[in-house]
Amino acid sequence: MIVIGLTGSIGMGKSTTAGLFADEGVPVNDADKVVHELYRHKAVKPISEVFPDAVIDGIVDRQLLSRNLAKNPANFKILESIVHPLVRAREQAFLDLQRELETPIVVLDIPLLFETGGEARMDKIVVVSCAAEIQRQRVLSRPGMTPDKFETILSRQMPDAEKRARADYVINTGHGIDSARAQVKSILDELSKQAGPTNHA
Ligand SMILES: CC(C)(COP(=O)(O)OP(=O)(O)OC[C@H]1O[C@@H](n2cnc3c(N)ncnc32)[C@H](O)[C@@H]1O)[C@@H](O)C(=O)NCCC(=O)NCCS
Numbered sequence: 001m002i003v004i005g006l007t008g009s010i011g012m013g014k015s016t017t018a019g020l021f022a023d024e025g026v027p028v029n030d031a032d033k034v035v036h037e038l039y040r041h042k043a044v045k046p047i048s049e050v051f052p053d054a055v056i057d058g059i060v061d062r063q064l065l066s067r068n069l070a071k072n073p074a075n076f077k078i079l080e081s082i083v084h085p086l087v088r089a090r091e092q093a094f095l096d097l098q099r100e101l102e103t104p105i106v107v108l109d110i111p112l113l114f115e116t117g118g119e120a121r122m123d124k125i126v127v128v129s130c131a132a133e134i135q136r137q138r139v140l141s142r143p144g145m146t147p148d149k150f151e152t153i154l155s156r157q158m159p160d161a162e163k164r165a166r167a168d169y170v171i172n173t174g175h176g177i178d179s180a181r182a183q184v185k186s187i188l189d190e191l192s193k194q195a196g197p198t199n200h201a
């Protein structure tokens with residue numbers, strides 16, 4: 001099984017591009033989605049012990065958590081020490097299942113792939129990227145996003161140029177969906193040849 005790590009800085013188009021891989025029949029494990037799910041179940045108790053104000057009606061409220069983190073960026077470390085091991089366990093369960101199913105190619109969508117030392121677990125790394133100005137416009141147009149929050153998150157991420165330099169493939173998401181889809185297909189065509197006779201489609 002070929003494990004593709006899909007990453008990129010905030011707003012560069014990870015989720016959208018993950019959807020394009022899924023359209024081609026490739027199973028995707030989305031770390032952000034896993035986090036959001038954990039905030040409704042398994043992570044609630046450990047987070048409520050450290051950030052009691054961020055839990056409402058038995059669910060971790062991401063807006064409240066974000067506000068806390070904006071005021072105290074040092075809390076990111078504490079939060080990550082709770083969340084990342086749980087995310088990793090879900091990733092392992094996903095990989096175990098796909099191996100059992102003999103899936104030829106899978107995608108792990110991991111925002112902090114490089115920052116958390118995930119490189120070694122991947123066979124190939126795909127980085128999504130676009131011009132910084134487009135990235136900024138995309139992120140600031142989201143509800144609840146502020147320039148401060150954007151800067152805080154960016155400062156916790158490896159710079160885009162460094163990510164691109166470490167990638168096996170870079171997908172430019174600045175030229176629209178059709179262009180990104182063509183780039184995804186071309187990567188899968190190349191990797192399918194390496195994965196053997198079972199085609200991904
Ligand atoms: C900070 C939180 C509350 C913001 O929630 P929100 O709904 O606004 O955003 P969402 O979860 O969709 O994340 C959006 C993007 O922010 C970036 N981001 C998220 N967490 C982090 C982090 N710890 N460090 C750097 N960037 C991050 C990523 O690019 C991510 O794709 C949330 O992202 C969170 O709980 N993060 C901690 C867990 C984590 O490290 N997740 C990253 C993937 S494992």
Ligand SMILES: Nc1ncnc2c1ncn2[C@@H]1O[C@H](COP(=O)(O)OP(=O)(O)OP(=O)(O)O)[C@@H](O)[C@H]1O
Nearest residue numbers: 009010011012013014015016017138173176177180
């Ligand atoms: N190839 C593309 N062409 C045009 N717009 C795109 C493309 N890829 C992504 N976008 C747009 O960019 C925005 C951000 O995309 P997306 O949510 O996929 O990014 P992300 O990297 O997952 O973000 P985050 O890091 O916050 O989770 C969305 O509005 C999306 O529609």
